Amino acid sequence: MFSDADAAALYDLLNPWDPDSRPDGGFYFPLVMGAESVLDVGCGTGAMLHLARKRGHRGRLVGLDPDRAALDRARRRADIEWVEGTAAEAKSGAGFRLATMTGHAFQDLVTDHDVFASLSAIHGALRPGGRFVFDTRHPQARAWEGWTPSNPDDVVEVVDDTGRVLRYWHDVESVVGDVVTISGTVAQLDGTVLRVLSERLRFLNVMALSGFLAEAGFEIEAQFGGWDREPVTGSSREIITIARRG
Ligand SMILES: C[S@@+](CC[C@H](N)C(=O)[O-])C[C@H]1O[C@@H](n2cnc3c(N)ncnc32)[C@H](O)[C@@H]1O
Structure with missing residues (x-):
């Protein structure tokens, strides 16, 4: 999908x-x-x-x-x-x-x-x-604290090359030492999740x-x-x- x-x-x-x-x-x-x-x-x-x-x-x-x-x-x-x-x-x-x-x-x-x-x-x-x-x-800026769907600035909507409207946001899965694990969710406007992308950042x-x-x-x-x-x-x-x- x-x-x-x-x-x-x-x-x-x-x-x-x-x-x-x-x-x-x-x-x-x-x-x-x-x-x-x-x-x-x-x-x-x-x-x-x-x-x-x-x-x-x-x-x-x-x-x-x-x-x-x-x-x-x-x-x-x-x-x-x-x-x-x-x-x-x-x-x-x-x-x-x-x-x-x-x-x-x-x-x-x-x-x-x-x-x-x-x-x-x-x-x-x-x-x-x-x-x-x-x-x-x-x-020290703890950027990950803003990576949440409750932050309106972190929820973006874009139209892709095929004309689909996509909504994208982040969630923080864990903070262990200096490594932050986040997910990025790609969904349709009706809430259907198309993909969850995961990333670890140090x-x-x-x-x-x-x-x-x-x-x-x-x-x-x-x-x-x-x-x-x-x-x-x-x-x-x-x-x-x-x-x-x-
Ligand atoms: C956030 S993107 C940045 C892409 C681009 N440099 C930019 O400024 O838009 C991070 C990139 O780092 C790459 N990456 C992940 N692990 C890497 C590694 N061990 N060595 C080199 N690149 C890596 C990812 O595949 C991804 O393309």
Whole structure:
């Protein structure tokens, strides 16, 4: 009733990539356009790289993601390399100038092993001096507390490509340590549930994140608490890191 391909299409409807109106897009896009080679880790449906090529990026663009249905959408643009795989499977020696992990994809790395193996592989895929830029939600903001159908802002209605009206909302299934398990329910307006998508997200704090980055060989060049490059403070909702391979 609601396929993986439908889920990937829904992702694009809910998260249109637009550097002109979305603050995260506005942060990442100039970095991507200014780097001659870019590895987008957890690229999903590939929207950021699509736009980079469309707006004239002439260098090497590679998107890496383990989700085949998302990559199938990404492959609609053939002038970009698309690789099916996890961050930990990023190829070493590729010599990228820039690696990105946008849209809080980093939070999909839930175990210490996942985080370390992924950071190490991304480090290996960069050339010396290359940068890894990524975002993760700051745990202090407890974003998951807003992921409930009782929050009107968290219940969205969209019309899909086939004209179906879909309602989508989240529920938090559990919070165990710094890992939050959520479900996303896709339903028709009459309440018929079409699909329940489940996801585990890790909320690393600044200190834990710094430890993992150092262990993988990264130096932190800059860290921000929001998309306007403001510092991380006690009220920040984001931890946005520019890490450099030394
Ligand atoms: C929230 S989406 C973000 C997609 C895209 N980066 C964006 O900004 O819209 C998270 C993506 O991370 C991918 N992902 C999950 N586990 C991953 C892993 N271990 N390595 C790389 N990507 C992963 C998912 O398949 C998904 O496409």
